[in-house]
Amino acid sequence: MTAIKHALQRDIFTPHDERLLSIVNVCKAGKKKKNCFLCATVTTERPVQVNVVKVKKSDKGDFYKRQTEWALRDLAVVDAKDANKENPEFDLHFEKVYKWVASSTAEKNAFISCIWKLNQRYLRKKLEFVNVSSQLLEELPKVTEESVPSGENQSVAGGDEESLDDYQELNTREEQDIEIMMDGCEYAISNAEAFAEKLSRELQVLDGANIQSIMASEKQVNILMQLLDEALKEVDEIEHKLSSYEEMLQSVKEQMDHISQSNDLIQLSNTNNMKLLEEIEFLVNYLDLSKGHIKALTDGDLSSSKGIEACTNAAEALLQCMNVALRPGHDELQAVKQQQQQFKDLREQFARRLANHLNNVFVQQGHDQSSTLAQHSVELSLPKHLPFHRDLLRYAKLMEWLKNTDHEKYEGLNKNYVDYISRLYEREIKEFFEVAKIKMTGTSKEGKKFATLPRKESAVKQDLESLHGSSGKLTGSTSSLNKLSVQGSGNRRSQSSSLLDMGNMSASDLDVADRTKFDKIFEQVLSELEPLCLAEQDFISKFFKLQQSPALPGSVVADSTDVDGLLLSRQHTLLGDRHLLPSEKEEAGIIRSMMIKVFRCIEPELNNLISLGDKIDSFNSLYMLVKMSHHVWTAENVDPASFLSTTLGNVLVTVKRNFDKCILNQIKQMEEVKISKKSKVGILPFVSGFEEFAELAESIFKNAERRGDLDKAYTKLIRAVYNNVEKVANESQKTPRDVVMMENFHHIFSTLSRLKIACLEMERREAKQKYTEHLQFYVIYSLGQPLEKLNHFFEGIEARVAQGIREEEVSYQLAFNKQELRKVIKEYPGKEVKKGLDNLYKKVDKHLCEEENLLQVMWHSMQDEFIRQYKHFEGLIARCYPGSGITMEFTIQDILEYFSSIAQSH
Numbered sequence: 001m002t003a004i005k006h007a008l009q010r011d012i013f014t015p016h017d018e019r020l021l022s023i024v025n026v027c028k029a030g031k032k033k034k035n036c037f038l039c040a041t042v043t044t045e046r047p048v049q050v051n052v053v054k055v056k057k058s059d060k061g062d063f064y065k066r067q068t069e070w071a072l073r074d075l076a077v078v079d080a081k082d083a084n085k086e087n088p089e090f091d092l093h094f095e096k097v098y099k100w101v102a103s104s105t106a107e108k109n110a111f112i113s114c115i116w117k118l119n120q121r122y123l124r125k126k127l128e129f130v131n132v133s134s135q136l137l138e139e140l141p142k143v144t145e146e147s148v149p150s151g152e153n154q155s156v157a158g159g160d161e162e163s164l165d166d167y168q169e170l171n172t173r174e175e176q177d178i179e180i181m182m183d184g185c186e187y188a189i190s191n192a193e194a195f196a197e198k199l200s201r202e203l204q205v206l207d208g209a210n211i212q213s214i215m216a217s218e219k220q221v222n223i224l225m226q227l228l229d230e231a232l233k234e235v236d237e238i239e240h241k242l243s244s245y246e247e248m249l250q251s252v253k254e255q256m257d258h259i260s261q262s263n264d265l266i267q268l269s270n271t272n273n274m275k276l277l278e279e280i281e282f283l284v285n286y287l288d289l290s291k292g293h294i295k296a297l298t299d300g301d302l303s304s305s306k307g308i309e310a311c312t313n314a315a316e317a318l319l320q321c322m323n324v325a326l327r328p329g330h331d332e333l334q335a336v337k338q339q340q341q342q343f344k345d346l347r348e349q350f351a352r353r354l355a356n357h358l359n360n361v362f363v364q365q366g367h368d369q370s371s372t373l374a375q376h377s378v379e380l381s382l383p384k385h386l387p388f389h390r391d392l393l394r395y396a397k398l399m400e401w402l403k404n405t406d407h408e409k410y411e412g413l414n415k416n417y418v419d420y421i422s423r424l425y426e427r428e429i430k431e432f433f434e435v436a437k438i439k440m441t442g443t444s445k446e447g448k449k450f451a452t453l454p455r456k457e458s459a460v461k462q463d464l465e466s467l468h469g470s471s472g473k474l475t476g477s478t479s480s481l482n483k484l485s486v487q488g489s490g491n492r493r494s495q496s497s498s499l500l501d502m503g504n505m506s507a508s509d510l511d512v513a514d515r516t517k518f519d520k521i522f523e524q525v526l527s528e529l530e531p532l533c534l535a536e537q538d539f540i541s542k543f544f545k546l547q548q549s550p551a552l553p554g555s556v557v558a559d560s561t562d563v564d565g566l567l568l569s570r571q572h573t574l575l576g577d578r579h580l581l582p583s584e585k586e587e588a589g590i591i592r593s594m595m596i597k598v599f600r601c602i603e604p605e606l607n608n609l610i611s612l613g614d615k616i617d618s619f620n621s622l623y624m625l626v627k628m629s630h631h632v633w634t635a636e637n638v639d640p641a642s643f644l645s646t647t648l649g650n651v652l653v654t655v656k657r658n659f660d661k662c663i664l665n666q667i668k669q670m671e672e673v674k675i676s677k678k679s680k681v682g683i684l685p686f687v688s689g690f691e692e693f694a695e696l697a698e699s700i701f702k703n704a705e706r707r708g709d710l711d712k713a714y715t716k717l718i719r720a721v722y723n724n725v726e727k728v729a730n731e732s733q734k735t736p737r738d739v740v741m742m743e744n745f746h747h748i749f750s751t752l753s754r755l756k757i758a759c760l761e762m763e764r765r766e767a768k769q770k771y772t773e774h775l776q777f778y779v780i781y782s783l784g785q786p787l788e789k790l791n792h793f794f795e796g797i798e799a800r801v802a803q804g805i806r807e808e809e810v811s812y813q814l815a816f817n818k819q820e821l822r823k824v825i826k827e828y829p830g831k832e833v834k835k836g837l838d839n840l841y842k843k844v845d846k847h848l849c850e851e852e853n854l855l856q857v858m859w860h861s862m863q864d865e866f867i868r869q870y871k872h873f874e875g876l877i878a879r880c881y882p883g884s885g886i887t888m889e890f891t892i893q894d895i896l897e898y899f900s901s902i903a904q905s906h
Contacts, residue, residue, distance in 0.1 A: 001025070001107075008039065008055060012066060017044045018051075022114035025103040029089060036067070038100065040114045042122070050118045052092070070094050073123055078112055079130040109136055279327070286324045287339050289346075293317050297350040302357045308394050311350070315401045318346055322405075351406040354398055358413055361392065362420040380439060380521065382432050382528045389539040400545040414544060414594070422598045425536075433605045436525050437612055440518055515696075518613055519623040525609065526631045526648075533599060533644040534635075540594055546587040588641065595643035606651045614658045618665065619693075621658040622700045622710075628652045629706040656709065663713045666693070667720040675728055680735040682849030684728055687744045690721050691751040698755055711759040718763045721748065738778035739847045745771040779861045782840060783869065787833070793824045794873055797880060810880040818884050821877070830890035834898045837866075841902050856903070863899040867892055 001023065009020045022040040027033040036056040043049045050072040055064050070092075077093035086105040090112065092098045102108035112129070116137050119127045129137060185195050293314035300314065301307030322343050330336050365388050403410045540546065613620040632652050635645040670686045694714070701710045725748075729740035745767045752764035797810055810816050844858055870892060877886055890898075 004037070008037070008064060012053075012055060012064060013039075013041055018042065019044060021118070022111050024107045024111040026100040029099040029101050033101075035103075037064075038111065040072075040111065040118060042118065048122050050122050052115075072115070072118060073125060075115070075127060077128045077130055078115060078132065080108070080112060080132045083131045083133045112136065279330075282327070283330065283333075283336065287321055287336065289317060289321055289343070294346065297346050302354065302395075305394060308398070311354075312397045312401075315350060315398060318343060318350075319401060319405060322347065347405055351402055351409050354395075354402060355409045355413055358392075358395060359416050362417055365420070365424075380432070380435050380524050380528070382532050383428055385532075385535065385539075389535065389543075392543055393539070396543050396545065399543055403545055410544075414590075418594055418597045421536075422600065425598055426601045429599070429601050429605060432528065433525070433609055436521055436609060439521050440609075440612060440616065515617060515620065515623065518616065518620050519627070519700075522609075522613065522620075522624055523627050525606075526627060529602065529606075530631060530635065530644060533595070533602070533647075534638060534642065536598060537591065537595055537639070537642055537644070540591055540598075544590075544594075546591050547584050592641075592643060592646075599643065599647070603647050603650060606647075607654055610651065610654055610658065614662075618658075618662040619696065621655060621662050622697055624655045625652075625659045625706060625709065626700055626704045628655045629704065633705050659709065659713070663716055666717060670720050670724045673724060673728065675732060676734075680847065680849060681728065681732050681740050682735075682743065683747050684725060684740075684744055686724065687721060687747055690717060691747070693717070694751065694755055694757065698757070714757060714760055715763075718748075718760055722763070722766075735847055736778060736781075738774040738781065741774040742771055742778060743849060745774070775858070775861060779858070779865045782844060783862055783865050787828055787836070787869075789824055790828055790873070791869075793821070794876055797876055801880075807876075807879045808882065811884070816880075818881060818886060821881065821886055825886065825889060828889065830894050830898075833890055833895075834902070837898050838902050838905075859899065859903055863895070866899075867895055870895060 005020060005023050008023065013020050018041040020039055020041050024038050025035060026038050027035050034056075036054055039053045039055055041051050041053055052070045052072060052075070053066055054068040056067045057063075058065050074094050075092060077091070079091040079093070081087045081089045081091070088102040088105050088108055090100055090102065090108055092100070102111070112132060113136055116127075116129065119125060181199075185198060292310075296307075296310040296314035297318065300311040302311060322340070326336070399410070399413070402413070610624055613624060628648060628651060632645065632648045635642060635648055639645065666686075666689075673684070673686060675681055675684075697710055697714075701707055704710075725741065725744045729737040729744075732740050749764060749767040749771055752760055752767060757764075793816070797816055800810055800813060800816065801807055805813070811818055811821075840862070841859065844862075848858065870888065874888065877884075
């Protein structure tokens with residue numbers, strides 16, 4: 001084994017700068033026994049790398065070659081299989097498990113021990129040894145001479161340990177010295193014993209020279225000792241002198257200590273004086289109020305701008321003095337207490353003087369503003385409070401000072417302002433709404449009496465009738481939608497003509513004029529209220545230093561509220577992702593409370609005005625809904641949380657309810673319609689009324705924000721119109737049902753096509769379909785009358801064919817032979833046909849109304865249907881009576897001439 005080891009070292013590992021430390025002869029377990037060697041090696045270069053190399057004998061010769069190599073750091077587990085019994089098998093766990101069988105247990109143990117030592121020396125990694133004896137991992141393996149030859153044992157065990165523990169590489173200098181020595185003795189390599197003897201002789205010569213040198217230096221040592229003794233004597237003399245000097249300096253040290261203590265006391269005194277001066281300067285600088293400020297606080301003029309500015313500066317200076325953060329102990333000083341008491345007296349005195357002055361200003365403003373009410377009572381406008389606000393805003397900083405120093409007086413001023421200004425606004429707003437009501441009703445005393453006094457509904461109607469004349473219309477009577485007590489088309493026209501009054505103006509012109517006038521007045525009312533409320537809210541916020549809720553972009557969202565069973569879209573505000581601080585919420589609530597108190601009469605007055613407009617004409621709710629929605633939208637864009645936005649939103653609910661009530665009333669009146677049994681129906685009044693309503697609504701809601709409400713109303717109204725048209729058609733006795741359906745749905749289709757209402761596109765198509773269907777039904781029904789026997793004869797033929805009789809065999813039926821056919825055809829010569837068609841024309845003319853002008857359309861459709869029937873009869877004759885030569889006594893050209901001449905003659 002030793003020879004193999006040296007051979008492997010020489011041939012395989014030395015060329016790669018590696019040293020072989022241990023070797024074991026192994027073969028793989030469970031396979032054909034092909035022997036190989038596992039070698040544990042280390043590199044000679046640093047850093048040292050430890051490897052396990054598999055060496056195998058070449059198949060071509062007796063030399064060895066490296067087959068596989070593993071780094072020891074990749075080894076995870078060494079499994080010896082059995083720690084108690086001798087077992088040559090062992091496993092090495094690298095990236096996978098390698099199973100080996102050693103040639104002997106001793107070689108296996110030696111190899112495992114070497115791996116353990118290499119790991120301990122170079123790697124120190126956590127390598128797991130399984131089924132390995134602890135003695136094997138603590139000391140060299142105890143291998144008997146009987147199991148391994150002595151040379152092999154020494155090489156594997158002792159040699160490995162010595163090479164691991166005692167080996168030390170030569171440095172460069174040592175290598176150079178050895179080379180020089182060996183160059184001087186050429187026979188050093190060939191004759192090692194002679195070289196060793198020469199080295200021994202040279203060593204003896206060197207030792208003798210060293211001894212002689214030591215003996216020669218004894219005299220010099222004695223001289224050195226004498227010099228050392230003399231130096232010790234000199235040192236003793238220097239120490240004696242230093243002791244005398246120290247005694248002399250002791251008194252000086254005591255004097256310097258005394259001086260140092262005096263200097264510390266002086267420094268401490270200076271420091272205290274500086275701190276005292278600093279405290280005095282602090283009190284003088286921050287707790288001193290100038291005489292000018294004191295005079296301004298006690299006697300300053302609060303009426304002039306200059307005096308207000310001086311008082312404002314003085315109040316701010318006083319607040320700064322009172323808010324100074326005193327240092328510990330300052331409040332115990334008598335002077336500081338006196339100064340603080342003086343500040344408190346000045347604050348109370350000035351706060352009382354400021355509150356009294358502002359209360360007087362509030363009262364004076366109420367008197368001054370009342371004097372201007374007379375000039376505004378004639379015009380529909382509200383007095384402007386801008387000059388008053390501008391005067392009061394000069395005191396804004398003083399109000400902020402009062403809010404921070406004396407909250408009780410601040411709240412008192414707040415309450416007094418609200419009391420005074422609310423009474424003033426109440427007078428102005430009530431007078432303003434009185435003027436608006438007078439202008440709406442078109443009268444002075446009676447209109448004012450009607451608008452202000454609570455009346456019963458009957459009395460209200462009587463007053464309105466007296467205002468508009470005997471032909472004036474209440475609620476739904478202003479529109480033809482409400483003219484539902486119909487007595488046929490003739491009666492309807494007579495009723496419309498009876499509504500003429502007030503000069504040469506027609507009733508519809510009067511409606512338009514009244515509604516336009518109401519729209520302008522209502523818009524003027526809202527336009528006057530909006531800037532008034534916004535200006536007052538802005539003034540309250542600035543004057544009383546209250547923070548309003550911020551209006552964030554995109555914070556307006558829609559909320560749905562159920563009003564009388566209908567969804568009403570109300571807009572409210574959310575402050576986005578920003579959360580208000582408690583103080584901001586509180587101040588916003590104070591502003592809202594003040595505005596509610598100041599303008600407590602706006603919402604009731606608006607509701608009264610809306611009620612009046614609704615009583616004058618229920619269609620005014622359309623105007624009010626559009627105008628109110630626009631102003632709510634505008635107010636929310638300016639300030640979503642403002643009082644104006646909230647108030648107009650509440651009033652919008654009332655307007656929407658009136659609008660819904662108006663629509664429901666129209667539907668109810670449609671359902672209650674009654675028609676005359678003696679006259680033809682024609683265009684139903686609620687159909688033409690819907691046309692007028694749609695035209696009015698489209699003009700009002702053009703580009704409006706609440707178009708969705710109108711679309712919902714359209715849907716409800718058109719459904720009601722369709723249902724009631726069908727109901728009236730079913731009840732009609734004078735006019736055929738198909739004529740009623742055809743004319744009214746034609747009118748609805750024409751109206752919807754002209755107005756192009758997007759939400760009613762489906763209903764428009766439905767109207768066209770119904771109109772076309774009933775036109776066809778009426779044509780087919782009417783054409784059966786002039787050729788009645790001929791129709792019955794051919795219907796009988798078609799019945800026989802349907803029963804299974806062949807068409808060629810029909811002529812053999814007794815009732816349908818050629819003689820019978822000729823007999824029936826002779827009863828309808830051209831002259832009789834023309835006469836029948838003329839009677840049919842007259843009958844159709846009686847059924848149709850003049851408004852729709854559908855007679856020619858109907859006549860043309862009858863002509864087409866008559867020709868179609870004629871061609872159908874001719875076809876039956878040709879198929880059922882072939883070769884008979886039987887034909888009708890009139891041709892298609894004759895039919896065209898008959899229809900044309902009848903139409904021209906009428």
